[in-house]
Amino acid sequence: MSIDMSQFHQVFFEEAAEHLAEMEALLLKIDIQQPDAESLNAIFRAAHSIKGGAGTFGFTDLTEVTHILENLLDRIRKQELGLTSEMVDVFLQAGDILKDLLDAHQSGRLADEEPARLICDRLHALAGSHAAVAVAPARTDPRHNDPAVTEHRFQMAISLTPELIDTFDLKAMETRLQGFGELTIIADIPRDDGGFQRIYTFHTVSTLEDLQDMFGFLLPESAYQITEEHVPDLTDADDGSFGFFTDPVADATVLEEDDGFGLFAPLSAEEIAAVSDILEEGDGFGLFNPLPAPPLVVEEDDGFGLFAPLNEGEQVLLDSEVHAVAQHPAVAAVVAAPADKPAAKPASAPKAAASAPATAEASSIRVGVEKVDQIINLVGELVITQAMLAQIASQFDPVIHEQLHNGIALLERNTRELQESAMSIRMMPISFVFSRFPRVVRDVAAKLGKQVDLVLIGENTEMDKGLIEKLADPLTHLVRNSLDHGIETAEARLAKGKPAKGTLTLKAFHQGGNIMIQVADDGGGLNRERILAKARSNGMAVSDSMTDQEVWSLIFEAGFSTAEQVTDVSGRGVGMDVVRRNIQGMGGRIDIESVQDKGTTMSIRLPLTLAILDGMSISVGQEVYVIPLTFIVESLQPSLSDINTLAGRGKVIHVRGEYLPLVSLHDVFNISDHASDYDQGLVIILEADGGKMALFVDDLLGQHQVVIKSLETNYRKVAGVSGATIMGDGRVALIIDVEALFRLSQH
Amino acid sequence: MEASTPQDMIASSNEYLVFTLGKEEYGIDILKVQEIRGYDTVTSIANSPEFIKGVINLRGTIVPIVDLRIKFQMGSVTYNQFTVVIILNVASRVVGIVVDGVSDVITLGAEQVRPAPEFGATLNTEYIQGLGTVEERMIILTDIEKLMTSSEMMLVEAATV
Numbered sequence: 030m031s032i033d034m035s036q037f038h039q040v041f042f043e044e045a046a047e048h049l050a051e052m053e054a055l056l057l058k059i060d061i062q063q064p065d066a067e068s069l070n071a072i073f074r075a076a077h078s079i080k081g082g083a084g085t086f087g088f089t090d091l092t093e094v095t096h097i098l099e100n101l102l103d104r105i106r107k108q109e110l111g112l113t114s115e116m117v118d119v120f121l122q123a124g125d126i127l128k129d130l131l132d133a134h135q136s137g138r139l140a141d142e143e144p145a146r147l148i149c150d151r152l153h154a155l156a157g158s159h160a161a162v163a164v165a166p167a168r169t170d171p172r173h174n175d176p177a178v179t180e181h182r183f184q185m186a187i188s189l190t191p192e193l194i195d196t197f198d199l200k201a202m203e204t205r206l207q208g209f210g211e212l213t214i215i216a217d218i219p220r221d222d223g224g225f226q227r228i229y230t231f232h233t234v235s236t237l238e239d240l241q242d243m244f245g246f247l248l249p250e251s252a253y254q255i256t257e258e259h260v261p262d263l264t265d266a267d268d269g270s271f272g273f274f275t276d277p278v279a280d281a282t283v284l285e286e287d288d289g290f291g292l293f294a295p296l297s298a299e300e301i302a303a304v305s306d307i308l309e310e311g312d313g314f315g316l317f318n319p320l321p322a323p324p325l326v327v328e329e330d331d332g333f334g335l336f337a338p339l340n341e342g343e344q345v346l347l348d349s350e351v352h353a354v355a356q357h358p359a360v361a362a363v364v365a366a367p368a369d370k371p372a373a374k375p376a377s378a379p380k381a382a383a384s385a386p387a388t389a390e391a392s393s394i395r396v397g398v399e400k401v402d403q404i405i406n407l408v409g410e411l412v413i414t415q416a417m418l419a420q421i422a423s424q425f426d427p428v429i430h431e432q433l434h435n436g437i438a439l440l441e442r443n444t445r446e447l448q449e450s451a452m453s454i455r456m457m458p459i460s461f462v463f464s465r466f467p468r469v470v471r472d473v474a475a476k477l478g479k480q481v482d483l484v485l486i487g488e489n490t491e492m493d494k495g496l497i498e499k500l501a502d503p504l505t506h507l508v509r510n511s512l513d514h515g516i517e518t519a520e521a522r523l524a525k526g527k528p529a530k531g532t533l534t535l536k537a538f539h540q541g542g543n544i545m546i547q548v549a550d551d552g553g554g555l556n557r558e559r560i561l562a563k564a565r566s567n568g569m570a571v572s573d574s575m576t577d578q579e580v581w582s583l584i585f586e587a588g589f590s591t592a593e594q595v596t597d598v599s600g601r602g603v604g605m606d607v608v609r610r611n612i613q614g615m616g617g618r619i620d621i622e623s624v625q626d627k628g629t630t631m632s633i634r635l636p637l638t639l640a641i642l643d644g645m646s647i648s649v650g651q652e653v654y655v656i657p658l659t660f661i662v663e664s665l666q667p668s669l670s671d672i673n674t675l676a677g678r679g680k681v682i683h684v685r686g687e688y689l690p691l692v693s694l695h696d697v698f699n700i701s702d703h704a705s706d707y708d709q710g711l712v713i714i715l716e717a718d719g720g721k722m723a724l725f726v727d728d729l730l731g732q733h734q735v736v737i738k739s740l741e742t743n744y745r746k747v748a749g750v751s752g753a754t755i756m757g758d759g760r761v762a763l764i765i766d767v768e769a770l771f772r773l774s775q776h
Numbered sequence: 777m778e779a780s781t782p783q784d785m786i787a788s789s790n791e792y793l794v795f796t797l798g799k800e801e802y803g804i805d806i807l808k809v810q811e812i813r814g815y816d817t818v819t820s821i822a823n824s825p826e827f828i829k830g831v832i833n834l835r836g837t838i839v840p841i842v843d844l845r846i847k848f849q850m851g852s853v854t855y856n857q858f859t860v861v862i863i864l865n866v867a868s869r870v871v872g873i874v875v876d877g878v879s880d881v882i883t884l885g886a887e888q889v890r891p892a893p894e895f896g897a898t899l900n901t902e903y904i905q906g907l908g909t910v911e912e913r914m915i916i917l918t919d920i921e922k923l924m925t926s927s928e929m930m931l932v933e934a935a936t937v
Contacts, residue, residue: 409836652820698822743869744831744840745932747821755833761819 041082042135045091046128048075053124057467061114069106072120076102079127090145091130097152098123104156116155118475121468123148150205183231183240184215186254190224193252199227206231398495401454408444408451413759415444420758452736455495459537459546460488462501466508466535473512480519480530481512487537492544496635499615500546503608507548507631508533510605515552515629525626527551539659540634540768543617543751549630555581555623581621585609642737644754646730646762647713649694650702653762654726655735655754660767662714662721664729667707682712682723689714692770693725697749703727717767724770737764749773790884792908794915795862795875798850802875803882803908803915808864812878815859825930832872834863840931843874847929852876866921871931873924882915884908889917 052075055068076099083091098120104110126144133139189197206212210233218226231240240255422430422437463485474481516522516531523529534549557580564571564583571583585605612619617635644655671683672691680691691712695703704710704727713724735754740747740763751766792803818830818841827847831838841861845853861872889906903923908915925932 406836700822738836738838740831740838743838743871744821745930748823750821753819753831753838755836755838759833760817761831761833761838763819763821 038086038135041086042131045079045082045131048079049124049128049131051075053121053468054464056117056120056124057471059112059117061112061117064105064112066106069102069112073099073102073106088130088134090142091127091134094123094127094130094145094149094152097149097156101152101156110156119148119151119155121472123152146201146205182257183229183233183237184256185229185231185240186226187229187248188220188224188226188252188254190220190222190252193248194224197248206233398455404451405455408448409755412444412448415440416758453491455493456491457494457497458489458491459497459500459544460485461494462497462504463488463535463537465501465505469505469508470512470533473509477513478518479512479516481516482530482532484532484534485536486534490537490539490544492537492635496544496615499611500633500635503611503633504535504546504548506605506608507633508535511548511550511552511629511631515550515554517553521553539657544635546633546635547630548633549628551628554625554627554629555584555621556625560584577623578621581623584621585619642735642754642764643732644735644764645713645732646756647694647711647726648728648730649698649704649726650700652698652700653730653756653760654694654698655733655762655764656713656715656724657764657767658732660715660717662716664711664713667710667712667723667725669706669708672707684712684714684723687721689721689723691723691725692773694765695725695727697770697773715767715770717771720771722771735762735764790886792882792884792915792917793862793878794880794882795860795878797844797848797876800850801879801913801915803884803917804862804864804920806881808866808920810863810865810870813861813863814857815855815861815874828930829874834870834872837870839863839870839872841872841874842924842929842931845874845876850876864920864924866924867932869924869932871924882908882910884910884915884917892916 052072055072055075059065059068059072076095080092080095080099083089083095101110101116102120105112105116126148129141130145133141187199189199203212203214210231213230213232215228215230218228220226233240237255237257419437419441422433425433427434466485467483470481470483511533516533517525517527519529522531532551534547536545536547536549538545557577560580560583561571561573561575564586567586569583569586571580585608609619612633612635615635617633620632620634621629622632623629642655643658645658645661646653646655648654665684667682673681673683673688675681681688682691693703694700707725710725710727711729713726713729715722715724733756735756737752738754740750740753747763749766749769750763751769752764753761754764756762791806793806793809794801794803796802816832818832820830821828821840824830827843829841829843831840833839843853844850858877859874860876860878861874862878863870863872888910889908892901892904892907894901903919903926905917905919908917923929
């Protein structure tokens, strides 16, 4: 049996990792004031799926954390608890810990239980304290609660048999309980079997079911007894949301408890548990208001459909749920009725649909990079062979050899498609690295007590996967640096007349054959004097006459930090030099622009060692060049009357009411055998940096997707050329640096 | 770049590829030679010196081609099926040189190598490791790496060397 299970472990790990990633993404997006019911449900489902899987495979530590998480989420989505940003923080942490636990299980290590226990405590504390928050928000520490709000006094008896004394760490449990309430030991009563019973009173904001939840995980049911001594009054927060039905809820929790344990059992038990789960849910709500239940049931149903690979257990669950709905007339009837709860907002349905493909896309296989490179090289050879065949075939009479020509055309198309897909294997959108920053910014900003908005631009800019992976560390460092040193605290910002909330912008785009990645903040900017002073005290040779650019670049020197104090976010002066070294190691460059009190922009410029470009190939004389398609607006055949000279030197062309500077490519590249006059060639209208210009060439050859190769690897930078590429016939064509052309035309 | 004395170079490798430029014979360290191939169409690079013929596609790598015959004004500059390109691997770059012809590979012992006189040769003596003698032939042993990365070849960015 255990051998049978282990072969599904890998699937579980992958699925759980996907669920966790989805949960994190949703948590980051959630609007705390008005949480979207659909997102809450999705988060809940993610936790639930992990719990289910973990239970099936016997990963009890995972089950434990997810169970508490799930209970809390369940209460939030049922609107029994208000969502707070503190909860989101703890949920995110819980996600991290689950990830660690998963990793530990996956690599067969023994998981460190301590963080899991801590997070359980925090989740418990939240479940307790936020019952109170529903009435009095912004409470964080349950021990400092106003006793008037919600205080429970419990009498607890824990009976320990001799075996339990050996296995159960009573001391640890007591320490945990003291974490969210006042625990007093009343008496120890010896038991007949050699164990003892310890009686406590516990003064806490946690509710009975919280305690039962917790004990349920730690001890067998027979070993503990909890009774609530005194219910202060009925306006108590917890009761407030439940009305008078405290007892049924407590019962329901016990039932859910059973579900949790039911997962450890074989599938048939799970089926029963699922049915009882649904019935219990229906019942529980049926007591006061049936309306919230139907959307939940329906969504649950949808939700399971969304997760692409349905395993058997889930299938059973789904079936039994549908079955349960059908069998339960009260619930089934209201499914059809329009529900007025926010959960049934029409907008939530399409949102769920949109998130479904994202989950599907996440499935992937891992392949060695050298295999991919080999494919790319082979495809390159194939393209050349195909071009050679096409050239030979063109010498045959198309009428007699029609079939041959058809075949060659087909081959050409297939080869091109093959080339495109092969080349796209290595390319990934930069969102792969950007996507981690919402979390980083959120955590760091919270730690620093700053308010920061993160703006991501150009997430779909594609770059080589290898570069993306190497970029993650330096970028994270720059982001943390901007948050720590760049963006000021809300008070300082308001004092400067800036909005309290800082903005951090991450931007990626292609520029002149490079990929630019910018980290821009609207913070205080770099302080020239302070950097110079620091440099002097470090014994560097500096002078006041240095340009700003030179001064800024000092911060990349090793051991350089002008932070007034070292924080745990940054400021130790290791880092910026490492950032620069990493970027240079990738063949890139980093530049700083900074304006006092306006902000700082760090620009990373990376060469396109292997980027694909949509290009238009053009010819001038015997030479072939490629122009990146993104810059091309249109091309037209000029008439001589449209072309005029300006001040006797520069030429302009009149295009639909606009006069554009006209540059001839043969002048730029000194090509002699070009088209004799303007009406013999074509003019391409280019647009960059908001400006337009016209470029005169001999002919357009066609549109290609080309691999950009650096000229600088074996040669040097060439003015007006951003790189080279290999054309279908194996020849090299140079890629024109359109922005450089613009600069040329302006001078 | 590490400055290596002629003795070091000869001790490390004493096999040389010999090529001709006009009537002179040059020897270069065989370990710097990646391959020898025929002259193929090059893509010329605008605004570059005349001796840089352009770039070729060498199995996916963009390789610049330098015509040493033009650079040193030796030999007859024609391009046909007998024109030879030596692909060098110097300073972790791949560079091609066009020469009149490749004759053979020779092994030279230390006793066969004489220091080059301070003489106004076409090739600056800075790049000459020594003169080798094989059966009355004089081979000019060249530090090809130093030559190819020198600023006068204009192959590398001035700042990077």
